[in-house]
């Protein structure tokens with residue numbers, strides 16, 4: 181009897197100890213219980229990959245592109261500075277070429293071929309800056325252009341299913357003095373030319389304000405809900421879930437609109453807090469307000485989304 185009592189006490193002690201270890205988080209409870217192997221949303225392999233650190237996007241290179249643009253100074257559409265930047269972007273985009281836009285403007289277009297020649301997705305940003313004195317547009321939209329340039333370098337040919345077409349839009353901003361209600365006809369000049377040529381694309385991902393500190397990007401209401409859901413899932417897998425809250429914000433007229441009108445499911449990554457903040461279209465949209473980490477969170481997320489399309 182006494183021996184049995186001792187054995188029971190020891191077993192109880194071991195049990196309490198195990199519970200304590202699990203509760204303390206030292207043991208990967210999910211892995212032990214095999215939840216990752218259950219049927220459902222993901223295979224065991226996907227579950228394992230999801231928890232692995234992801235580093236496919238080089239934020240230092242991306243930030244180099246951001247800085248290079250800001251160093252040029254103001255780059256309004258059609259200016260010598262903008263045209264010089266366009267030549268540089270064309271030279272560095274894989275398969276880089278110009279697409280003429282009325283008013284002597286030019287989109288810069290490149291591509292990375294996928295495994296399936298019949299499939300195309302578009303990733304875009306605008307490379308012109310609002311024509312305001314001293315405005316260098318570090319976030320609006322050197323940030324988006326920088327992420328596009330680094331994605332185009334980092335994605336290797338024939339590693340993804342669809343071909344990724346990268347479009348850097350000219351003339352997104354309307355000329356100085358344009359009334360707000362005239363923006364859609366006076367701005368979005370490059371995207372209105374580009375969209376009809378890519379009406380067969382499966383998806384369009386626009387990167388606009390993606391470099392500001394404390395990045396938080398809700399779904400703007402024009403953005404396709406299903407594609408946005410996939411973006412948020414991708415963000416979760418690369419540890420960027422906090423950047424994309426579940427919230428929906430007001431619709432925004434941006435370079436994705438012509439693609440939506442052409443029938444392409446499209447989303448716009450744009451931090452609406454920045455849009456309502458003190459530095460939108462102001463000289464303080466400079467290097468002080470942007471971070472390489474924000475570029476990384478955006479870049480890793482979009483890369484992961486593209487892998488799953």
Ligand SMILES: [Zn+2]
Pocket residue numbers: 310320353461
């Ligand atoms: Zn702007």
